[in-house]
Amino acid sequence: MSLVPSLIRFDLRTSPSNAAVLLDGEFVGETPLNIKIKPLHHYEVTLKRAGYAAIKKSIDAEVGQNIVKNYDLEQNLHTISQSSSPVATVSLNGSPVGVTPSEIRVSEGDRLVLRSEGYAEEGFTVAASHLDEKKNHIVLIKKERKAFVDAPEQKTIAGVKLRRLEGADNFSTAMQGVSPGTFKIPDLYVSETEVTVGAYSSFLGKKGKSLDASHPITGVRWEDAVRFCNWLSQKEGLQPFYRFDSVDGIEIGSTDSKGAGYRLPTLVEWLFLVTDGKGLDDAPYVGGMDPKRLPRGIGNLAGRERAAERGFYFQDYKDEYLEMAPVKSFRPSGFGVFDLVGNAREWLHNTAGPSDNYFGSGMGMEHLVVGSSYMSGKAADLKSAEISKELFSAEDIGFRVVRVIR
Structure with missing residues (x-):
């Protein structure tokens, strides 16, 4: 043994x-x-x-x-040349080591952070690629631009596909039918299409598939549209933009200016979208909307296909849809946004009262509705700023959503 x-x-x-x-x-x-x-x-x-x-x-x-x-353990130290635009202070593993441009002794796994007043902090962990290159240049981003640059170009929340859209510092609304003004447009996420039946059904808690799931949801009240916005905000963990309080049994609506959530576009934002940011009168996507020379495939309008129906129609235009069309059936705008012409008119955030405020007057029961629909067959319907005031829902009124990128 x-x-x-x-x-x-x-x-x-x-x-x-x-x-x-x-x-x-x-x-x-x-x-x-x-x-x-x-x-x-x-x-x-x-x-x-x-x-x-x-x-x-x-x-x-x-x-x-x-x-x-x-x-x-002994560090493997390497020298890298760190530069930046603009000049920035540099810290290594939390300790200041100088100002760019400078030669810095680092090892793989070290943490470098660059800071400059008015710019977003930029940091990175030293990798083998940095040591191989020996030179590293970083372009710092203005603090107010950081959120936009970091935001994905496209994202989908609860069936709503969103597109990142860069704002503008001086957008002019000097167009026919709109009070002239110059506005700063914030960076936005905007839904590529009008909200669909499928997405709205999810909001209502309906299960199963619908044959028209890809069509715009229409026939909804303004209040229903903003409740959808709040629901979408909650899905993403954002503070809702709209608030509803009950006073003596009567529901009162208001907005939270600090809310980072989804909302309906304002009139200024709609004009920015429909004119591709150019602010040109009567020019969605193209250099004009002559009813006798409508570009082929511009949108789902009342063309010759509706000749047998009662109402106005464009004799020199025809599309393939007698009624509502699935979203994305027609070409997008220069911003990559669909159905700004035709298919469904759209609710806006603004109330109908006169105002030169970005968000409108905030007074009144009626809200603005913009755009054209599959029922639009008059020249006036093609105005970029074709605006109506509505209190109730209609079979050709839908909506899309936006939110500020912060």
Whole structure:
């Protein structure tokens, strides 16, 4: 009968810790490490940590003798040339090291942070690619532009596909039918299409598929549209823009200016969208909307296909849809937004009272409705700023959503 010697304890520590430990080429954990090993054996120990030189050691395990080892890891330092636009202060692992441009001694895994007044802080973890290049240049972004630059170009929330849209500092509304003014348009997410039946059904909690799920939802009240906006905000964890309070049993609506959530577009934003930011009179997508020379595929309007129906129609235009069309059936605007011409008219955030305020007067029961629909067959319907005032829903009124990128 042969006796087997008891396992011994191997206690291994490094400074800094979290070094990978390989025993005879096999990973056994990270430091600090306390394991049991067989005695009467020769071991090859390798220690590795990003940014530090690897350590290789040999140990002989004896019967009854526990092993305790401590090693100091040495940094693999490299010199990189760090520059920036504009000039910025640089900190390395939280400590100031100078101002750009400068030569900095770093190792893989170090953290560099650049700061300049009025600009968003920019930081990065030093990777092998930085060490190989030896030169690194960073263009800092103005604080007010940071959110826009970091925002994805496209995203989908609860079936609503959104497109990132860069705002404008001086957008003019000097167009026919609109009070002249110059406005700052914020950076926005805007729904690429009018909200669909499918997305609205999710809001209502309806299950199952609908044959018209890809059509715009229409026949909804303004209050229903803004409730959808609040629901969408909650889906994304945003503070709702609209508030509803009950006073003596009567529901009163208001807005929260600090709310970062979704809302209906304002009139100014609609004009910005429909004119591709150019502010040109009567020019959605193109250089004009002559009813006798409507561009083919401009939108779902009342063309010759509705000749048998009662009402006005464009004799020199025809599309393939007698009624509502699925969204994206027609070409998009220069901004990549669909159905700004035809298909469904759209609710706006603004009430109908006169105002030169970006969000409208905030007074009155009626709200503005803009655009044209599949029922539009008159020249006046093609105005970029074709505006009506509505209190109730209609079979050709839908809506789209926007939110400010912050």
